[in-house]
Amino acid sequence: MxxxxxxxxxxxxxxxxxxxxxxxxxxxxxxxxxxxxxxxxxxxxxxxxxxxxLDAIMQSWVDKVTETTDKALTYEGSDRDLLIHWFEDYVGLISQHKGGPAKLTSAMGDPVSPIRTKCQVLSESNGRVLDELRAHGALRDGVDVIQVTRLVGGVATIADNSDLDPAAVRPMLEVVADGLLK
Amino acid sequence: MxxxxxxxxxxxxxxxxxxxxxxxxxxxxxxxxxxxxxxxxxxxxxxxxxxxxLDAIMQSWVDKVTETTDKALTYEGSDRDLLIHWFEDYVGLISQHKGGPAKLTSAMGDPVSPIRTKCQVLSESNGRVLDELRAHGALRDGVDVIQVTRLVGGVATIADNSDLDPAAVRPMLEVVADGLLK
DNA sequence: TGCTAAACGGAGACACTCTCCGTATTGTTC
DNA sequence: GAACAATACGGAGAGTGTCTCCGTTTAGCA
CATH class of the missing domain: 1.10.10.60 (Homeodomain-like)
Structure with a gap:
């Protein structure tokens, strides 16, 4: 170039x-x-x-994503709190700019999306957290990474669309967490 | 006129x-x-x-919404199945055309939205189902209608964005249901 | 210094939203 | 049934955004 x-x-x-x-x-x-x-x-x-x-813009915060995941995994507390905290971090990460959550989440299954790599980083991060919980035996059976990524992405999307503040988002993330944990 | x-x-x-x-x-x-x-x-x-x-278009299916809710409430089966079936119906109802779930769900909190009345019908329907479950003592404490409406709306939104088929949506609705029920 | 491939950038075609206002239609009154 | 408001119509066009084409410029090599 x-x-x-x-x-x-x-x-x-x-x-x-x-x-x-x-x-x-x-x-x-x-x-x-x-x-x-x-x-x-x-x-x-x-x-x-x-x-x-969009993909080029996001390149820089990929590092931040894995870093945040590392931090989340060192969390000292209950499995439930770990998961909820991670979800909150996750929502924050994908909500950097308006419309981001929707774009990111809907590209999640698409193998030819230009932002595919970013989606992979995100679902990988999610996967690491879920694996940790699975190792604790805290997760229900049949929980699937992509499903969870979509679910939390859905929460982030509507939070983004409706300009919800974190206090309004938290209860929804709690429901999701409770639905995933034993 | x-x-x-x-x-x-x-x-x-x-x-x-x-x-x-x-x-x-x-x-x-x-x-x-x-x-x-x-x-x-x-x-x-x-x-x-x-x-x-959009609001004018939707006028016709408002009847259908309450009708579907009536049907859902007569469901013979476990509380969990009732809730999941209702969620599936709900997702179907708001996914009539592309972009619908997002519009409907993000207008949910907005008191001046032109489609406010439709949102009211939707959250009312949701409320009726939740009340039924609450009467059974099946619901966790602190569950709020608007929160649930948003949560399921979020699922519908990403299903709409990613063209997911019902089989992919169901597990997500199950997670939400499990997070809401005792 | 000269040459060529690479890159630039702006004019403009095309699409969509939304408004303004001259024209046409309705329905009421006598 | 003719006249007349009031009401509604509809298209020209302004404003905005996307995206392309192509004549011009520039970088980098020999």
Whole structure:
């Protein structure tokens, strides 16, 4: 990749992160291009679909996801609290910008989605937490990672859509946790 | 309302139901107007916001909702099965067209939403089922109707987004049910 | 320094939402 | 049944966003 291309690529991602945080996932891409000081052509060459840009933006917080998971696993307390805390962290992670939870969660099963890798990181993280609980013998039989990822993603999606604050989300996560634990 | 206005109103609703079912909630309204044989001005005069049109479309299935609830309440079987069956019915009801679950569920808390009345019918129905279970002493303490409505709405939303079939949705509803029941 | 492949960026085609206002229709009154 | 408000119609067009095409510019190599 040529130096100027690299420069523009990075600049677009940087600006897009800012704009998406401000205006949500539906923000105008021409606006992003303008703020980044490039033409729309340049933006669309680098990121043919909106999701490609989203994927690039998310690259940076993948590290944060695994880090958060590590932290969650060291939690000292009941299995139930561990799970609920993790769910809260998870919801926070995928709710970085408006529309994120829906995009991320609905891409979860799609093998050709541009943000597939991100989904894998997320369900892997979920899987690690569930494995831990399974090792404790705390989990009901037949609990499946993707199912849980979707369920919690669903909670995050409606929390995002309705601008719910964490206090309103918690009871829902408790229900999910209770439904998963023995 | 003048006769010609009434005629156009009805025709628009009829066509919109068809178009929304075909193309989902995001279908072009100008397309609806064209198919209904009216100008966009006429459509927007009757339905200033997309949601007003959605609301009119839904008017017809409100009856169906209460009817389905009645049926659910006569269910002969365990409380768990009753609840799960009802959830399945509920998901079916709000998934009539693409994007419906998200719209309906996120309008749930909003007191000024044009589809508020529909949301009320839905949460009322949910409330009736929950009351029944509460009367059986089957429900955990602190279970709140709106919370449950959102939770199941979340499941419906991601099922809608990911085109999940009922078989994939069921386990999630089971988890929710188990989290709600004693 | 010159050359070529790579990249740029903006004009503009296309789609959708929504409004304004001149025109047409309804239904009421005499 | 003719005239006249009041009501409703509908399409032109402004505003906004997506995305492409292609003439121009630039990087990087020889």
């Amino acid at each position: 040529r130096a100027d291309a690299r420069r523009n690529y990075d600049r677009i991602v940087e600006v897009a992160r800012e704009v998406f945080r401000e205006q949500g996932y539906d923000a105008s891409l021409d606006e992003v291009a303008k703020r980044a000081g490039v033409g729309p052509g340049t933006l669309y060459r680098h990121f043919p679909k909106r999701e490609n840009l | 003048r006769a010609d206005a009434r005629r156009n109103y009805d025709r628009i609703v009829e066509v919109a139901r068809e178009v929304f079912r075909e193309q989902g909630y995001d279908a072009s309204l100008d397309e609806v107007a064209k198919r209904a044989g009216v100008g966009p001005g006429t459509l927007y005069r009757h339905f200033p916001k997309r949601e007003n049109l």
